[in-house]
Amino acid sequence: METITSSKQAIQLEERYGAHNYHPLPVVLTRGEGVYLWDVEGKKYFDFLSAYSAVNQGHCHPRIKDAMIEQVGTLTLTSRAFYNDVLGPFEKYITEYFGFDMVLPMNTGAEGVETALKLARKWGYERKGVAENKAKIIVAENNFHGRTTTIISFSNDANARKSFGPFTDGFIRIPYDDIVALEQALEIEGVVGFLIEPIQGEAGVYVPEEDYMRKAKAACAAQNVLLIADEIQTGIARTGSLLAVCGNCTCEAHCEKQETYAKPDILILGKAISGGFYPVSAVLADREVMEVIKPGQHGSTFGGNPLGAKVAMAALEVVRDEKLAQNARKLGEIFRNRMRKMVDRNPIAKLVRGRGLLNAVVINDSPDSTTAWDICIQLAENGLLAKPTHGNIIRFAPPLVITEDQLHECCDIIERVISNFNK
């Protein structure tokens, strides 16, 4: 392997040998610890992306690392042709943790979404009595659920879709945060599921009305339609509660008693479920839904492997033991308060929105401008890594282990860069 001695050299290698399916900021990282990242020149940064909320527990968390090291020298992969002695304990742990009867483990988020779609369709045919091949699933405008051919079939992002057709049928797209539109769509024959992000992350951190998910749940239940929550980005403490569907509740486990809790029929998790160590995703549901899947009908060579299962249990333990949801809630308030004041003083920034530590600052310029990108470049020069989404929106999502002092230091950097920014 070629030894990397400079950022320039690493970037050139990626340019030359790697597919250009991403457009990264020109920073080459070599080490991470907690909220910090270091580049190959030794410069230290605050991470305000957290790998799209996959490292809520902070980089290289020692407890997750130890669990991984222990398992990596014992047993890593058996396939599901046999049982292994970690999967069962993991399944018990995660279902109790999130309050569901059963789980189907996969690897990436997109696979989790695909699993949920297949599960909802099969349930629709075999339990609801929908005519074969007539099942429909409702989705929201500006959704992001991953990159497979079926998932991009119901995206309305032209860049994600163009020249990748033909697409998968059976989806109905409605406006986000619009209960009337949902109620109307639920009347259409053959609807089996409503797939929704409780907060739209990739679209630019769009937070719906406070009671949107609860009303959506009631509307779905009234029509015998499954509510499918994609909490791959919002889940696992990011938005100040264990799941975004928990609304205002910060208890450490789910309970039906919370009137704010819109329990989904199918819950999709990924990203932070493994704290950034190993790809793990999971689809949770109660028995009546999950039992429609029989042997041979769905699977994955790596899904449910002992290494991923061990890592995921450690990552979830960290979230609970270190009270990351509570920290995200408290520091999120502080962040938005400081950013609101910053926005008031700086015409280049338009607004701040978010929940917990999933926030975005909207830049006062066209989505086609490079202003947000240029601000992110200057943030990086000043020691803070964030990335624009959809042109003029900057998402700010640090690891949830960040302390109040560190957060204030980061707000200082953001304020300084934005106040001094000249186009």
Ligand SMILES: *Cc1c(COP(=O)(O)O)cnc(C)c1O
């Ligand atoms: C990241 C993400 C996905 C896709 O996860 P991958 O692991 O990248 O396949 C799906 N849904 C949401 C809401 C996401 O943020």
